[in-house]
Amino acid sequence: MTFSERLDATFTALADPTRRAILARLASGEASVLELAKPFAMSQPAISKHLKVLERAGLISRGRDAQRRPCRIEGKPLADISGWLESYRQIWEENFQRLDALLEELQSPEKKTNPRKGKRS
Amino acid sequence: MTKTLTVTTPSDREIALTRVFDAPRALVFDALTKPELVKRWMLGNMGATMPVCEIDLRVGGAYRYVWRSPDGSEMAMTGTYREIARPERLVNTQRFEAAWLPGEFVLTTTLVESGGKTTFTCTTLYDSRETRDKILRSGMESGASASYDRLADVLAELRR
Numbered sequence: 001m002t003f004s005e006r007l008d009a010t011f012t013a014l015a016d017p018t019r020r021a022i023l024a025r026l027a028s029g030e031a032s033v034l035e036l037a038k039p040f041a042m043s044q045p046a047i048s049k050h051l052k053v054l055e056r057a058g059l060i061s062r063g064r065d066a067q068r069r070p071c072r073i074e075g076k077p078l079a080d081i082s083g084w085l086e087s088y089r090q091i092w093e094e095n096f097q098r099l100d101a102l103l104e105e106l107q108s109p110e111k112k113t114n115p116r117k118g119k120r121s
Numbered sequence: 122m123t124k125t126l127t128v129t130t131p132s133d134r135e136i137a138l139t140r141v142f143d144a145p146r147a148l149v150f151d152a153l154t155k156p157e158l159v160k161r162w163m164l165g166n167m168g169a170t171m172p173v174c175e176i177d178l179r180v181g182g183a184y185r186y187v188w189r190s191p192d193g194s195e196m197a198m199t200g201t202y203r204e205i206a207r208p209e210r211l212v213n214t215q216r217f218e219a220a221w222l223p224g225e226f227v228l229t230t231t232l233v234e235s236g237g238k239t240t241f242t243c244t245t246l247y248d249s250r251e252t253r254d255k256i257l258r259s260g261m262e263s264g265a266s267a268s269y270d271r272l273a274d275v276l277a278e279l280r281r
Binding site: 004007011015085090091092093095096099101102104106 | 136138142143144148152158161163164165166
């Protein structure tokens with residue numbers, strides 16, 4: 001998967017309250033499908049379907065133990081998402097730092113710049 | 122520092138930016154709506170310039186921004202103003218003139234002044250979650266981040 005496709009998969013996986021609840025549960029330790037199904041009014045196959053989506057997004061991994069196949073949470077995709085929001089933030093941070101400098105200049109009487117020459121309502 | 126920028130996603134179709142500026146809100150409003158001021162700061166982080174910045178600040182009036190990056194590629198954004206209440210509130214639509222970023226968005230900007238400082242909040246409502254995610258991703262792709270997997274693709278798209 002490309003980075004972009006990975007983000008799509010991560011966001012799709014996170015866009016569901018049951019899957020977010022599953023992740024929240026797994027944040028406190030690994031669990032089997034049966035254990036995960038318990039708090040939800042859902043069949044085991046329905047939970048398994050959710051787990052597949054989470055697994056595809058790389059948000060969880062499944063143990064190799066054929067009987068139990070415990071699920072555990074994986075941190076990498078979540079770290080990608082926070083990095084992705086962070087870079088969006090950085091672009092605006094740079095814009096706003098320039099705006100800070102501009103606003104300071106506009107408020108300093110020594111500067112010749114006359115931004116207020118336009119009509120003011 | 123109080124000048125921290127916060128980026129939040131209030132719903133799955135929105136992105137909100139909040140930032141405090143050390144200036145009265147009338148001045149911040151002007152910096153958001155006067156072409157000679159806008160083109161001095163709304164430049165992103167790739168060394169771009171804004172050769173075109175046209176603003177018809179009337180309800181129903183249009184604006185158009187064109188950015189030019191150092192390699193000569195250009196990107197344009199347009200929209201119209203829906204509500205203008207200087208100096209406290211501005212609502213406008215926004216659309217990129219780029220095939221890879223379709224859709225029209227609605228931006229609601231509010232300026233709250235207290236003790237000579239202005240709290241700026243701009244909430245963008247996207248037509249779908251997919252569009253919002255694309256926008257956030259475009260931040261990743263054009264930003265100075267280590268994860269540049271798709272940057273080459275995007276630059277190629279922009280050059281077309």
